Amino acid sequence: xxxxxxxxxxxxxxxxxxxxxxxxxxxxxxxxxxxxxxxxxxxxxxxxxxxxxxxxxxxxxxxxxxxxxxxxxxxxxxxxxxxxxxxxxxxxxxxxxxxxxxxxxxxxxxxxxxxxxxxxxxxxxxxxxxxxxxxxxxxxxxxxxxxxxxxxxxxxxxxxxxxxxxxxxxxxxxxxxxxxxxxxxxxxxxxxxxxxxxxxxxxxxxxxxxxxxxxxxxxxxxxxxxxxxxxxxxxxxxxxxxxxxxxxxxxxxxxxxxxxxxxxxxxxxxxxxxxxxxxxxxxxxxxxxxxxxxxxxxxxxxxxxxxxxxxxxxxxxxxxxxxxxxxxxxxxxxxxxxxxxxxxxxxxxxxxxxxxxxxxxxxxxxxxxxxxxxxxxxxxxxxxxxxxxxxxxxxxxxxxxxxxxxxxxxxxxxxxxxxxxxxxxxxxxxxxxxxxxxxxxxxxxxxxxxxxxxxxxxxxxxxxxxxxxxxxxxxxxxxxxxxxxxxxxxxxxxxxxxxxxxxxxxxxxxxxxxxxxxxxxxxxxxxxxxxxxxxxxxxxxxxx
Ligand SMILES: O=C(O)CC[C@@H](O)C(=O)O
Ligand SMILES: [Zn+2]
Numbered sequence: 077x078x079x080x081x082x083x084x085x086x087x088x089x090x091x092x093x094x095x096x097x098x099x100x101x102x103x104x105x106x107x108x109x110x111x112x113x114x115x116x117x118x119x120x121x122x123x124x125x126x127x128x129x130x131x132x133x134x135x136x137x138x139x140x141x142x143x144x145x146x147x148x149x150x151x152x153x154x155x156x157x158x159x160x161x162x163x164x165x166x167x168x169x170x171x172x173x174x175x176x177x178x179x180x181x182x183x184x185x186x187x188x189x190x191x192x193x194x195x196x197x198x199x200x201x202x203x204x205x206x207x208x209x210x211x212x213x214x215x216x217x218x219x220x221x222x223x224x225x226x227x228x229x230x231x232x233x234x235x236x237x238x239x240x241x242x243x244x245x246x247x248x249x250x251x252x253x254x255x256x257x258x259x260x261x262x263x264x265x266x267x268x269x270x271x272x273x274x275x276x277x278x279x280x281x282x283x284x285x286x287x288x289x290x291x292x293x294x295x296x297x298x299x300x301x302x303x304x305x306x307x308x309x310x311x312x313x314x315x316x317x318x319x320x321x322x323x324x325x326x327x328x329x330x331x332x333x334x335x336x337x338x339x340x341x342x343x344x345x346x347x348x349x350x351x352x353x354x355x356x357x358x359x360x361x362x363x364x365x366x367x368x369x370x371x372x373x374x375x376x377x378x379x380x381x382x383x384x385x386x387x388x389x390x391x392x393x394x395x396x397x398x399x400x401x402x403x404x405x406x407x408x409x410x411x412x413x414x415x416x417x418x419x420x421x422x423x424x425x426x427x428x429x430x431x432x433x434x435x436x437x438x439x440x441x442x443x444x445x446x447x448x449x450x451x452x453x454x455x456x457x458x459x460x461x462x463x464x465x466x467x468x469x470x471x472x473x474x475x476x477x478x479x480x481x482x483x484x485x486x487x488x489x490x491x492x493x494x495x496x497x498x499x500x501x502x503x504x505x506x507x508x509x510x511x512x513x514x515x516x517x518x519x520x521x522x523x524x525x526x527x528x529x530x531x532x533x534x535x536x537x538x539x540x541x542x543x544x545x546x547x548x549x550x551x552x553x554x555x556x557x558x559x560x561x562x563x564x565x566x567x568x569x570x571x572x573x574x575x576x577x578x579x580x581x582x583x584x585x586x587x588x589x590x591x592x593x594x595x596x597x598x599x600x601x602x603x604x605x606x607x608x609x610x611x612x613x614x615x616x617x618x619x620x
Contacts (some may be wrong), residue, residue, distance in 0.1 A: 146611045148240045151222040154194055157214070158221065162196055165206050169249065171195040180244045183237045184230050184291075185491065185498075188577060190238030192224065199249045201324060201332055201363040207245060208361065209330030211607055220605040225357035227299025228270065230291035232487075232498055235356045235576025236299065239611045247298050250363065253277060262321060262338045264366040267298025283369045286313035290484040298362040304354030306572030308484075311533030312405040312440065313370055316353055323349040324364035328603035338366045351598065356574050357609040359602045373405070373440035375447045379455065380479045381467035382431030386509040389433045392463045393505070393532055396437060399454040403447050406438035410529035411512070414486045417525065421492035422485055427478070428466040435464075435532075436483045486529050486538075494524050495546045497554055499539040501562050502571035508537040511561055515539060518557055522550050536571040559585040574613070581615045592618065 162170040171177055172194055181190045198204045211221040222242040229236045238244055247268035255264040261283055265274065272292040275285045289295060289307040299305075301323065304316050313319060322337035335349045352360050383389045393407055412432050418424040428434075441447040451469070458464045470476040490496050501511060512528035519526060523541045530538040539558065543550050562569050563585040570579055570586070583592055596618040599606070 146239065146616050149222070149606065149610055150220075151240075151242070151607065151610070152219045153241065154221065154243060158210070159194070161210055161214075162194070162207070165203055166196055166198060169197040169199070171197065177244070180226060180229065180246060181237055183232075183234055185232060185496070188234035188237055188239075190224070190244075191241050192238040192244050193241060195244045195246060197246050197249045201250075201326060204245065204250075204326045204361055204363055205330045205332050207330075208326055208328060208607075211243075212329055212605055220607050222607045222610050223361075224609055225302070225361045227268065227296035227302065228291065228294040229299075230295045231299070231303060231576060232500070232573045233570070233576030233578045235303065235574050235609070235612050239577060242610065245361065247296060247361075247363075250298070251296075254364065256281065256283075257338065258283075260338070260340075261369045261371065262366055263369050264322075264336065264338060264364065265297060266364050267301075267362045268296050269298075271295050271297060271300060278369055279372055282372045284372050286319040286368065286370055287316065290487060297365050297367070301353055301365055302355065302357050302362055303574045304572070306531065306534065306536065308406050308408065308438075308531070310531065310572075311407060316367075317350060319368045320349065320353055320365060321368055322366040323352055323362055325352055325360035325362055327360045328605065328608050332363075333360065336364055336366055340368070354574065356576060356613045358599060358613045359608065361608070371442075373442065375439075375441045375444035376405075376476070377439045377447060377451055378470040378476045378479045379435075379437045379451065379467060380427055380470070380482065381435045381437065381458070381464040382428050383433040383435065383464055384431065386433055388463045389435060389509075389532070390506060392435060392458055395458055395461075395463065396454060399457065400437075400439055400450055403439040403441035403450060404437070404533075405440035406436065407533040408436040408483045408530070409532045410434050410436075410483055410486055411509075411527060413525055413527040414489070414529045415482070417489040417493055417527065418482060418485065421489045424478075424482060424485065424489075427468050427482075431465055434482070436479060483529070486527070490525075490527070490540050490542060493542040494544045495542060497541045497543075497551065498573075499537075499541075499554075499558050499569075500571050500573040501537045501539060501558070502568035503535055503537060503562065503565050504567075505532060505535040507565055507567075508532070508535060511537060511558070512539055514561065515541065515554070515558065519550070519553055522547075522553055531572075534571070556582075556585075562586070576612050580611070580613055581617075583615050 159170065177192060177195045180195050181192055196207055198207060211223055212219065224238040224242040224244050226236050226244050226246045250266040250268035253265045253269065258281055263278065271285060271289065274297060275292065278284055286309060287300060287305060287307045288309045289305055301316055301320055306315065321339065322335055324336040325333045327333055352362060383392060389409060396404060396407060412430065415426055415434060419426065439447055439451055470479050509528055512526060516526045524544055525542045527540050528537055530536050541554055559569050559582050568586045569582050575583060592615065595614060599614060
């Protein structure tokens with residue numbers, strides 16, 4: 077009873093602080109690569125074949141590559157003549173020193189490694205166009221040199237690194253802001269601008285980016301668009317399919333496609349840019365983006381709450397939507413296993429008492445007094461109806477950052493826990509934690525940790541399973557179980573991370589075979605030689 081009272085008191089004190097609130101900005105923690113070593117991705121034939129057997133009816137009988145590491149396709153090998161050409165158009169920016177190319181060959185998780193020998197660093201769209209033209213036609217000779225477009229290389233499905241010797245085309249030096257219209261809020265910039273730099277630029281002008289990710293310090297806007305990244309603000313500002321107004325692209329044959337519109341409304345024909353959003357660099361190379369940015373909220377509050385059950389967490393979400401309405405900008409969760417990993421590996425303390433579930437709620441509005449009052453009413457109601465058992469409210473920037481770190485750094489904590497199997501699942505929101513519970517039961521003591529966290533507001537669960545080292549038996553126990561479970565609820569096996577290399581052969585769990593075949597036709601039309609980011613997104617069995 078005394079404990080309960082103290083907890084209530086802590087929340088009440090925090091609530092009082094709300095009235096002293098001043099404008100605050102979000103965490104700027106970055107996801108920097110960690111130095112750890114573990115075996116690179118491979119996948120047993122039995123495991124892939126087992127999952128293949130479960131593919132949607134329409135795809136049954138079709139052949140899927142029995143290995144997650146596909147065979148090298150018959151692309152041309154890079155020659156001295158190629159290098160001479162690249163050096164001419166990219167002087168000092170055609171990198172062949174293996175030590176300098178190496179970081180671009182390995183993904184952020186250090187789970188996939190390519191063997192590219194060339195890193196190209198264009199600065200302009202024209203340079204990208206010249207590179208791609210050369211890849212398909214050297215002088216008059218037709219050829220097919222493969223290319224791996226790469227942004228910040230923060231992807232989690234092996235989509236951003238080469239698989240074999242594809243030339244790496246990095247957008248890192250394409251980092252200029254081209255225009256910002258302070259009346260419409262439309263930002264136009266090159267693809268290689270780092271998300272956090274764009275946020276800083278906009279915040280000085282009283283605007284924000286409509287998306288925010290844990291990887292903001294390294295990821296680039298072109299990569300964000302190419303993967304249709306979701307992140308922490310999607311609940312409020314929607315997906316990039318809505319906020320991206322225009323794209324400039326270079327197609328596989330080197331043609332520049334200028335769809336860099338800044339209009340909110342434009343119904344002249346097909347909306348071509350949508351095809352490239354989320355296509356993971358397989359249909360064209362994004363060179364510039366125009367995006368609609370919201371005004372910077374005058375008032376931001378962050379609350380960290382604890383719940384005893386996931387059902388209470390869902391009820392809190394319902395209450396929150398009803399009582400905070402238009403000022404709700406994020407509703408995220410992590411379970412007690414995530415908290416344990418944050419404590420153990422990153423030494424991040426739990427700011428409240430131990431609970432099975434934790435919620436991060438952010439509000440963003442235009443009137444600090446009004447927002448504080450709404451939040452106060454919501455917290456009072458959540459407490460008196462016993463939906464939440466403990467909580468704290470951030471009223472100063474450092475604490476806001478610390479609270480957000482608890483959610484944003486779970487991925488980093490997991491990298492210290494061992495070999496990590498990642499699943500990024502979309503489900504009807506009321507089912508999202510059931511998958512974690514069922515997975516724990518299903519795996520028994522085979523796994524080291526089974527954790528659940530993610531974007532409750534978007535029905536997006538991040539299910540991660542770790543083991544001390546790579547364990548084929550564990551993998552065979554997780555997959556296809558996880559995909560079948562997801563398909564049985566008509567969920568998506570990739571909510572926001574894409575398919576990349578790792579998940580490409582599981583697409584049929586979430587897409588009908590006719591839809592996948594149509595994707596293959598689109599790929600064949602836009603990239604007939606298949607040179608753009610090969611082995612990614614589409615399954616191996618697809619004839620192009
Ligand atoms: O590492 C993961 O599984 C999720 C990463 C990211 O999408 C997040 O929401 O933190
Ligand atoms: Zn996420």
